[in-house]
Amino acid sequence: MENLEDRLKTMVRTFRRECHRVLESERTTIHGADGMLMVLQLAIAEVNKQESGEFSVALSDVLVAWKHLLLDKLHLPLDNDSSRPENYDIIRKEYDSFLKRTNTMDLIDIHSMYKQLRVDLDPEEPLSSVQLFQFLSSNMETYEVRDSLSQVPLTPSSKSKPCSTQVGKVVRRVFCSYLDQLVNSKNDMALAHTLDTPGRSLGRVAFTDLKREARSKNMSLFLAVTSFVRAVQLGGKGYAPAESDPLRKHVKGLSDFVHFTDNLEEILGDNPDPSIAGVCLVTSIRAALLKGRASGDIVYTAADETAKDLKERIAQIHLSHRLQSASGTGISPARPRYHAINHATAYGGRETVKVLIALLDEDALAPPCRNKAVLLSEDQAVLGGGEGTCMLTLFRSPEVPTGSSPKPLQHRVQERQDQLKPKARERTIRSQFACTYQDDSELPLNRILDFPSTIQVTTCVHPAPKQTITTVDSTSAVKELGRVEVYPEAGRKEAQGGGTTRGVATALGPRSGNDAPSSSLQKRSFRTGATEPRILPIQT
Numbered sequence: 001m002e003n004l005e006d007r008l009k010t011m012v013r014t015f016r017r018e019c020h021r022v023l024e025s026e027r028t029t030i031h032g033a034d035g036m037l038m039v040l041q042l043a044i045a046e047v048n049k050q051e052s053g054e055f056s057v058a059l060s061d062v063l064v065a066w067k068h069l070l071l072d073k074l075h076l077p078l079d080n081d082s083s084r085p086e087n088y089d090i091i092r093k094e095y096d097s098f099l100k101r102t103n104t105m106d107l108i109d110i111h112s113m114y115k116q117l118r119v120d121l122d123p124e125e126p127l128s129s130v131q132l133f134q135f136l137s138s139n140m141e142t143y144e145v146r147d148s149l150s151q152v153p154l155t156p157s158s159k160s161k162p163c164s165t166q167v168g169k170v171v172r173r174v175f176c177s178y179l180d181q182l183v184n185s186k187n188d189m190a191l192a193h194t195l196d197t198p199g200r201s202l203g204r205v206a207f208t209d210l211k212r213e214a215r216s217k218n219m220s221l222f223l224a225v226t227s228f229v230r231a232v233q234l235g236g237k238g239y240a241p242a243e244s245d246p247l248r249k250h251v252k253g254l255s256d257f258v259h260f261t262d263n264l265e266e267i268l269g270d271n272p273d274p275s276i277a278g279v280c281l282v283t284s285i286r287a288a289l290l291k292g293r294a295s296g297d298i299v300y301t302a303a304d305e306t307a308k309d310l311k312e313r314i315a316q317i318h319l320s321h322r323l324q325s326a327s328g329t330g331i332s333p334a335r336p337r338y339h340a341i342n343h344a345t346a347y348g349g350r351e352t353v354k355v356l357i358a359l360l361d362e363d364a365l366a367p368p369c370r371n372k373a374v375l376l377s378e379d380q381a382v383l384g385g386g387e388g389t390c391m392l393t394l395f396r397s398p399e400v401p402t403g404s405s406p407k408p409l410q411h412r413v414q415e416r417q418d419q420l421k422p423k424a425r426e427r428t429i430r431s432q433f434a435c436t437y438q439d440d441s442e443l444p445l446n447r448i449l450d451f452p453s454t455i456q457v458t459t460c461v462h463p464a465p466k467q468t469i470t471t472v473d474s475t476s477a478v479k480e481l482g483r484v485e486v487y488p489e490a491g492r493k494e495a496q497g498g499g500t501t502r503g504v505a506t507a508l509g510p511r512s513g514n515d516a517p518s519s520s521l522q523k524r525s526f527r528t529g530a531t532e533p534r535i536l537p538i539q540t
Contacts, residue, residue: 004127004131007126007127008107008126009362010122010123011110012030012110012365013361014114014117014118015113015114015117016357016361018118022113022117025103027103027184028103028105028184029103029104029180029357029364030104030106030107030360030361031099031104031105031106031107031189031364032107032363032364032365032368033107033135033138033366033367033368033369034366034368034375035104035189035364036106036107037062037368037372037375038189038376039095039098039099039106039189040062040065040066040091040095041062041391042391042395043091043094044057044091045057045392045395046094047087047091047094055392055395057392059372059373059376059377061085062372063372064082064085067082068082068084068085068088069091069092070108070133070137071133072088072092073109073112074111074129074133075129076130076133101188102184102186102188102189102220103184103186103187104187104189107364108132108136111127114126135367135368138367138370164298164302167298168302170302171289171303172306172310172363174193174194174285175282175286175306175310176359176360177189177190177194178190178264178281180360181194181222181261182264182265182281182353183353183356185222185223186220186222186223188220189391191221192391192394192395194257195207195225195257196253197289198288198292200252200254200257201250202250202253202254204394205249205250206249206250206253206254207394207395209246209247209249209250210247210250210254212246213228213246213247225254225257225258226258226261228241228245228247228254229251229254229255229258230258232251260284264281264284264285267280267281267284268281268349268352268353271349271352272349272351274321274351274352274355277349278311278314278318278352278355278356278359279311279314279315282307282311282314286304286307290303313359313362314359317358317359321354321355321358376390376392377390377392
């Protein structure tokens with residue numbers, strides 16, 4: 001195993017020395033076997049969500065896809081009894097997209113690029129594809145499933161006390177995740193491990209809001225956190241986030257996280273000696289993890305052991321870098337050129353960053369975890385307390401409700417109750433003759449049923465000329481001539497409208513002074529709706 005570990009280190013060191021030829025960023029970090037498996041789990045869950053709408057995946061599906069992924073990327077023949085996982089092409093695409101988005105690579109990518117990056121002095125092939133497959137798979141066919149079944153509790157509600165080895169791995173992962181953020185700020189996996197460790201009241205809800213904010217602005221999780229906190233610190237009408245911003249609810253915890261990260265970056269830039277800077281960084285992380293814990297706590301012991309080991313490794317890596325620089329030409333290849341100054345490529349703590357990258361590369365070469373079930377489901381809940389903080393739980397967040405998606409049940413019930421409530425009618429001031437008014441809300445029955453009445457039936461209307469009626473006085477031959485003009489059409493139209501009009505017959509012509517009103521043409525009323533006008537008698 002030691003020989004295999006040395007070969008892996010040779011492969012990674014060659015990649016680090018020549019990666020500037022093929023990569024845009026020299027701060028690309030490497031996922032080890034456990035990190036690769038976590039990324040694959042998230043990729044399969046994301047594909048399942050797109051297919052069925054549920055962000056979840058079974059452990060057996062992850063193990064089958066894991067084996068197929070290793071054989072596929074290493075270009076090894078598949079077993080006869082193994083079948084191709086469903087939607088494998090989509091899973092592979094999602095897996096590669098996650099690595100590219102977070103500026104990370106896996107060990108298989110490093111192995112594939114070795115032949116392209118090696119020089120004449122480097123060994124031709126320090127590690128074969130079969131050897132790398134055996135290292136990453138860790139013989140999971142023989143004892144992986146058996147161990148997972150023996151150590152997983154029978155009921156999901158029962159919680160077994162974590163062992164010291166498991167806690168030590170979790171604590172070391174938290175230490176390395178904080179150091180990874182200082183090197184690669186795009187690594188979302190590192191932020192997921194450190195956002196709520198130690199406890200900052202930033203659980204799944206806060207991570208969900210942060211993830212949505214990062215996706216809406218197309219940025220990494222760490223950049224979304226820092227941009228929000230910086231906007232709050234600047235204040236002012238033009239800089240402060242809106243009051244409706246979901247991250248407003250978690251401003252205290254996010255501010256504490258950014259403040260702690262700022263302290264680590266200050267330590268990184270203020271100390272030119274990588275050994276001193278590395279020791280201060282590890283000490284600060286240890287103090288944050290052990291705050292409020294007793295000396296006899298299992299996490300306290302694991303943090304002490306991890307901090308001590310990391311300090312020793314940082315000192316050894318720095319010493320080896322100094323020896324390599326002394327044996328060379330005397331000019332460090334990492335020294336920035338003159339034109340690079342003031343172009344964001346020369347900064348304090350450059351040598352410390354190189355030491356941290358070497359430390360993270362060695363951590364990526366650690367043997368994989370034997371119990372995949374604990375790694376993928378309960379590993380991160382050791383430091384999180386009652387709320388489980390495994391990666392699948394954190395990234396399983398509900399999407400923003402859209403127009404097509406149903407509203408929450410509570411909102412739908414409330415809206416239905418509001419619709420069923422009797423609406424109070426507005427009282428209006430009406431006159432004393434209000435009883436004669438017809439209520440607008442109470443329509444006639446014929447209007448409701450849309451049945452026309454008998455007087456609303458349309459008839460054929462023909463135009464008729466004006467009719468002249470001549471009246472003769474009985475006392476004289478012709479004393480007065482009166483004309484009554486009748487318009488049958490107007491009467492018929494009024495009758496069709498349901499109303500009545502009254503016509504007045506008046507005598508036209510000069511009236512004598514001796515004529516009494518009773519002897520003149522009397523005014524008579526008749527219905528104009530009649531087809532034939534009648535002659536009114538003249539009273540003497």
